Amino acid sequence: MGKTLSEIxxxxxxxxxxQKTVPEKTKVIEEAKPVPKVQxxxxxxxxxxxxxxxELKQLIAPKGDGGDGAGEADQLELSRNKILYYNAFxxxxxxxxxxxxxxxxxxxxxQPNSYTDWLLALLKDLGQDGNIVKYFQRxxxxxxxxxxxxxxxxxxxxxxxxxxxxxxxxxISKGEESNFVxxxxxxxxxxxxTILNFAEPEGRETNQFDRLEYVFIDDxxxxxxxxxxxxxxxNLGGLIKSSRSDLKFIVTTHSPLFYNVLFNxxxxxxxxLLEHLDDGTYALTEKPGDSNKSFSYHLxxxxxxxxxxxxxxxxxxxFTLLRNLxxxxxxxxxxxxxxxxxxxxxxxxxxxxxxxxxxxxxxxEAVAEPTPAEKAMVKxxxxxxxxxxxxxxxxGV
Numbered sequence: 336m337g338k339t340l341s342e343i344x345x346x347x348x349x350x351x352x353x354q355k356t357v358p359e360k361t362k363v364i365e366e367a368k369p370v371p372k373v374q375x376x377x378x379x380x381x382x383x384x385x386x387x388x389x390e391l392k393q394l395i396a397p398k399g400d401g402g403d404g405a406g407e408a409d410q411l412e413l414s415r416n417k418i419l420y421y422n423a424f425x426x427x428x429x430x431x432x433x434x435x436x437x438x439x440x441x442x443x444x445x446q447p448n449s450y451t452d453w454l455l456a457l458l459k460d461l462g463q464d465g466n467i468v469k470y471f472q473r474x475x476x477x478x479x480x481x482x483x484x485x486x487x488x489x490x491x492x493x494x495x496x497x498x499x500x501x502x503x504x505x506x507i508s509k510g511e512e513s514n515f516v517x518x519x520x521x522x523x524x525x526x527x528x529t530i531l532n533f534a535e536p537e538g539r540e541t542n543q544f545d546r547l548e549y550v551f552i553d554d555x556x557x558x559x560x561x562x563x564x565x566x567x568x569x570n571l572g573g574l575i576k577s578s579r580s581d582l583k584f585i586v587t588t589h590s591p592l593f594y595n596v597l598f599n600x601x602x603x604x605x606x607x608l609l610e611h612l613d614d615g616t617y618a619l620t621e622k623p624g625d626s627n628k629s630f631s632y633h634l635x636x637x638x639x640x641x642x643x644x645x646x647x648x649x650x651x652x653x654f655t656l657l658r659n660l661x662x663x664x665x666x667x668x669x670x671x672x673x674x675x676x677x678x679x680x681x682x683x684x685x686x687x688x689x690x691x692x693x694x695x696x697x698x699x700e701a702v703a704e705p706t707p708a709e710k711a712m713v714k715x716x717x718x719x720x721x722x723x724x725x726x727x728x729x730x731g732v
Contacts, residue, residue: 337610337612337614337616337617337618338616338617338618338619339616339617340383340386340387340390340617341390341393341394343387343390343609343617343619344387344390344391344393344394345394346619347370347374347391347585347619348370348391348394348395348549348583349370350367350368350369350370351367351368370583371583371603371604371605372578372583372584372603372604373575373583373584373585373586373601373603373604373605374583374584374585374586374604374605374606374607375586375594375597375598375601375604375605375606375607376585376586376587376588376606376607376608376609376619377587377588377589377591377594377606377607377608377609377622377626378587378588378589378608378609378610379589380589381611381652382589382609382610382611382617383609383611383617384422384553384554384587384588384589384609385422385423385424385553387553387587387609388420388422388551388553388587389422389424391418391420391549391551391585392418392420392551395417395418395548395549396416396417396418416543416544416546416547417546417547417548417549418547418548418549418550418551419523419524419527419547419549419550419551420549420550420551420552420553421517421520421551421552421553421555422551422553422554423553425516425520426512426513426516427446428445428446428448428450428451428516429443429444429445429446429512429515429516430443430444430446431443431444431506432444432489433506440491440503440504441491441504441505441506442489442490442491442504443489443490443491443492443507443512443515444488444489444490445487445488445489445490447488454519454523455486455487455488456487457523457541457543458487458519458522458523459486459487460541461526461540461541463522463523463526464483464487466522466525467481467483467515467518467519467522468480468481470517470518470521470522471514471515471518473563473566474514474517474518474559474563474566474567475507475511475514475515476494476511478494478495478496479492479493479494479495479507479511480492480493480494480495480501481515482504490515491504492504492505492506492507493505509558510558510559511558513557513558514558514559517555517567520555521570521571521574524550524574525574527544527547527550527582528574528575528577528578528580528582530544531544531545531547531578531579531580531582532577532578532579532580534579534580547582548581548582548583549582549583549584549585550582550583550584550585551585551587552571552584552585552586552587553587553588554587554588554589554590555567555571556568556588556590556593561592564590564592564593564596565592565596567593568592568593568596568597568600569596569600571586571597572596572597572600572601573600575601576600576601576602587609591626594625594626595625595626598624598625598626599625605621606621606622606623606624607619607620607621607622608620608622633660633663633664636656636659636660636663637660637717637721639653639656640653640656640657640660640713640717641717643713644710644713644714644717647710649705649709649710649713650704650705651691651704651705653713654688654691654705654713655691657688657713657716657717658673658688660717660720661673661674661676661677661716661720664676664720664724668724676719676720676723676724677716677719678715678716678719678723684712684716687709687712688716691705691709
């Protein structure tokens with residue numbers, strides 16, 4: 336029996352009690368071990384990372400903690416004073432005003448509420464618009480430039496052409512939008528760490544972060560290619576290492592590459608694997624090494640697919656896991672394309688796998704659930720990978 340996400344959040348934020356032997360007294364005493372400075376968590380997509388961030392927020396700054404008369408605004412203020420987090424809900428605070436009927440230029444607007452009002456006022460007061468542009472162009476396109484409205488509630492984007500010329504305002508892609516939202520958060524985090532590095536509150540530029548305890552970052556890499564993903568991980572690792580205050584960091588990700596780069600960048604951290612168990616509960620298991628040493632990501636993929644086959648529970652996402660396993664195996668063996676590892680009729684199998692793993696380009700291109708024949712194909716392709724490309728097998732199995 337595992338734990339609830341609320342219990343996992345408690346595990347992440349509560350000092351551990353460990354037993355310690357005192358030689359001169361030849362007895363065992365209990366000692367409180369503080370919450371680690373950095374906790375790095377790997378989990379598959381859909382495991383519950385975003386929900387975990389919300390459970391931790393509720394635990395650190397529970398509703399009603401501001402006193403019997405505390406209203407919603409007071410609770411939001413308490414929350415942002417104690418925990419700063421980036422997750423899928425952060426991106427939901429940004430939305431497009433296309434105004435197609437009025438043929439107006441598209442603008443990315445920021446949902447007004449107590450949190451965003453505070454965030455934008457703070458970024459404006461600290462003069463962070465230039466840093467946001469710098470961070471965004473680092474991960475997107477150095478010609479693609481955000482332009483903030485005077486009150487920081489709207490952002491327009493243009494392509495700079497040189498010689499003080501630029502395109503009209505354009506709508507950016509979903510991936511670029513995600514990078515922009517991350518850049519806003521990163522600019523704030525950079526300022527938070529810099530300000531809190533002043534040990535004496537009297538010397539700080541602002542005292543709005545004095546009560547901040549935790550920073551929770553959930554998967555900021557979903558829209559990045561590997562080169563920019565590595566760059567982001569190195570930059571984030573360096574920023575976290577620069578923190579000299581008591582601030583605690585929890586970073587979750589589904590990307591083994593991002594996990595491994597942060598693992599190598601951050602020397603003092605505790606690493607975990609978060610799993611969603613069959614009974615609906617969760618397990619958070621401490622892992623001492625990187626993704627290949629501590630939980631063998633490629634073997635975890637293989638075992639997950641094997642279990643689905645054995646229980647006749649192959650679903651659409653297992654095609655994605657199968658493709659991921661082929662990609663990792665081909666990369667390790669030096670093949671330029673993962674499809675070269677497929678058996679005889681490569682184009683046939685490639686088409687079937689791509690049918691379940693590619694994003695639909697039209698809203699009515701819904702892919703049906705796998706048929707019995709397609710489920711059998713998952714077993715055939717997994718067996719092909721194991722038998723032909725040297726996956727170790729236990730004798731007698």
